[in-house]
Amino acid sequence: MPKRISRTHLVASGGVALLLALAFAAVAEATGDEIVLGAAVSLTGKYSVNGKNTKDGYDLAVERINELGGVKVAGKPYKLKVTYYDDESTPARAAQLTERLISQDGVKFMLGAYGSGLTKAMAPVTEKYKVPHVEGNSAARELFTQGYKYLFAVLSTSDYYLRDAVNLAADVAKEHRKDPKTVKLAMAFENDPFSLDVRDGVLEDAKKYGMKVLIDDKLPPEINDMAATLTKVRAVKPDVLIVSGHEKGAALVVRQTGEMKIDVPMMASTHCDSARIAETMPRLAEGFLCASQWDRHLSYKDRWFGSADDYANRFEKRFNYPAPYQAAESTASVLVYADAFARAGSLDPEKVRDAIASTDMMTMYGPIKFDTTGKNTAKPMVLYQVQGGEYKVVAPKKWAQTKLVWPRKLSQ
Amino acid sequence: MENLRLLFDSPVLSVQLLIDGVLIGAIFALAAYGMALVWGVMGLINVAQGELVMLGGYAAFYLYRARIHPLFGIPLAAAAMFCFGWLLYRLVIFRIVEKDLFISILATFGLSILLQQLANTLFGADVRTAESGFGTLFLFGGAVTVAEIKLISFAAALVTGVFLIQFLRRSRMGQAIRATAQNARAARVMGVDTQRVYAWTFGLNAAICGASGALVAMTWVVHPYLGLPYTVRAFMIVIVAGLGNVTAVLATALGLGAAENFAGFIFGAEYQAAFVFGLLVAILVWRRFWLARERRYLQ
Secondary structure, eight states, X not given: OHHHHHHHHHHHHHHHHHHHHHHHHHHHHHHHTEEEEEEEEOXXXXXXXXXXXXXXXXXXXXXHHHHTTOEEETTEEEEEEEEEEEOTTOHHHHHHHHHHHHHTXXXXXXEOOSSHHHHHHXXXXXXHTTOOEEESSOOXXXXXXXXXXXXXXXXXXXXXXXXXXXXXXXXXXXXXTOOGGGOEEEXXXXXXXXXXXXXXXXXXXXHHHTOEEEEEEEEOTTOOOOHHHHHHHHHHOOSEEEEEXXXXXXXHHXXXXXXXXXXXXXXXXXXXXXXXXXXXXXXXXXXXXXXXSOOTTSOOEETTTEEHXXXXXXXXXXXXXXXXXXXXXXXXXXXXXXHHHHHHTSOOHHHHHHHHHTOEEEEXXXXXXXXXXXXXXXXXXXXXXXXXXXXXXXXXXXXXXXXXXXXXXXXO | OHHHHHHHHOTHHHHHHHHHHHHHHHHHHHHHHHHHHHHHHHOOOOTTHHHHHHHHHHHHHHHHHTTOOHHHHHHHHHHHHHHHHHHHHXXXXXXXXXXXXXXHHHHHHHHHHHHHHHHHHHHOSOOBOOOOOOOEEEEGGGTEEXXXXXXXXHHHHHHHHHHHHHHHHHSHHHXXXXXXXXXXXXXXXXXXXXXXXXXXXXXXXXXXXXXXXXXXXXXXXBOTXXXXXXXXXXXHHHHHHOSSOHHHHHHHHHXXXXXXXXXXXXXXXXXXXXXXXXXXXXXXXXXXXXXXXXXXXXX
């Protein structure tokens, strides 16, 4: 009896071994002409909407690049592939998954997650393993003050979000033969790293012009009401009101300024396009300025997608919803890799990293060129104004669709 | 100090702050009624209170999308939430009634996380608003504005308060609820179906929270994570006002709303919450001494 069992055992284990060998060979072959990028994105949790935008952006880039024949590295064509995990919108999980992608799945190139908090947790891991990490969805300034060598961001950092609103206010003052010094600012920023970065940028530029800051409120993250701050705004009558508090802050300020009939000639906020203020509250949102990383009407072009508008069309056809900037910047991150692989002529992470560092390219998302800290300094932010219920680019002037309407007309 | 001077220079600002604060307080009052009810009758601290408010907000949002007038949307949201509360009781809450207070806190805390994540999955993380279609009133030549929807919130808080008092006093179920609150075992002996009473109580709580959530959606915004401030404030109001007194709950809530708004104005929004909790500590300390003094008189 025991003899027979051992024989079956032997045959079975032989079979398993054979299967394993075959499977292994198949994997080895598959990775032979495939470059695998790793990504932890938020498919569940509070960033799930933006996480999906991010993933769709990556997927579209990979599909398009493969459709055009993939990437040629040292004369050999490779297809791209992305391995995804769900980071559940939590930084700890993102870091853990990064570790897993690199040490277990053997990924040598990382794409970014959505959100600075998550990237902050992932960057030390990619740094430890010396794995390039190109991201398009984390804008916190402090990510680029840590001396990270492998982290690159294609987007403008958060302190740039509303600098242009200040510049625009200064321009308007000059047009009306006034000294920018006389411009009075009121600001309300959520007490979180992103918005405080935005605040730093605004303060720096306001100082440059010598503008006076009358109100500088920090909204608690669980804010549900801005009545106290807005009452103050009505009392001191500033020329510009600047608000940053993600989608919630944008929706609240539009709604409550409308409701309380707060009349400020210029109002600016971040995240109003993703909060859909023009779509859901067209009357109240009229004249609001919105900061954005990207817009389909900009005249940027690249060899993969054509113009920004072509990209947006292709995206909408593929995923059945209009392309948000979160998707465009994710796509751009993959394009950076495609460009760097070709120039590096090698799949050695170290060489690819150096190639990324010397990137100087144009994409449908905008020009990309990294400074020594790894952030993209070539691309400007854009400012929309809600005009007639639609977002129209009004700054920077070079790409503006239409002129700024000033002062903003209060809806009756 | 700059802000304080501003307040003295134009007293009309104080009127604005007071009105806004009191009207905000009305929404807190609704959530607090429910918490006092559940706490008093079932001996349960419902940490998922804010999540019921959030779900009420989503109910109102979808009713608004279905083009139902908000005046009907508010009671419909409340009705939907009553059913939800009843169901929640039959599924989960009945297991933790009459158990240790700590267990109820833990279980409802878990429930709050579950409801948040479910809402996130079902409704998405986007920030939503429901338009009430109401306008704004101007007082003092336009120096003070009052959104009509906030007046409706205030009226709703009053009406609900009166309804709650009358319901508990006069209706058969109200009497059963009070009997169960006094002594559940005795009520059972007397033939009261306490399980049904508890289910009603929790359903009623969910309905009141649902109405408050509908008002939140029409006054501010709705998203899956808005619950916590409502839970915390309801908790605070109930601690200060006590469990058995609907009028005290309303008064405390309105006072809290006003105090919070003034604090936000004078100290800046970042100290608004800190001020509220400072106030809570101060009131509790003061009440302790006050009670001690009363006790001395009695001796």
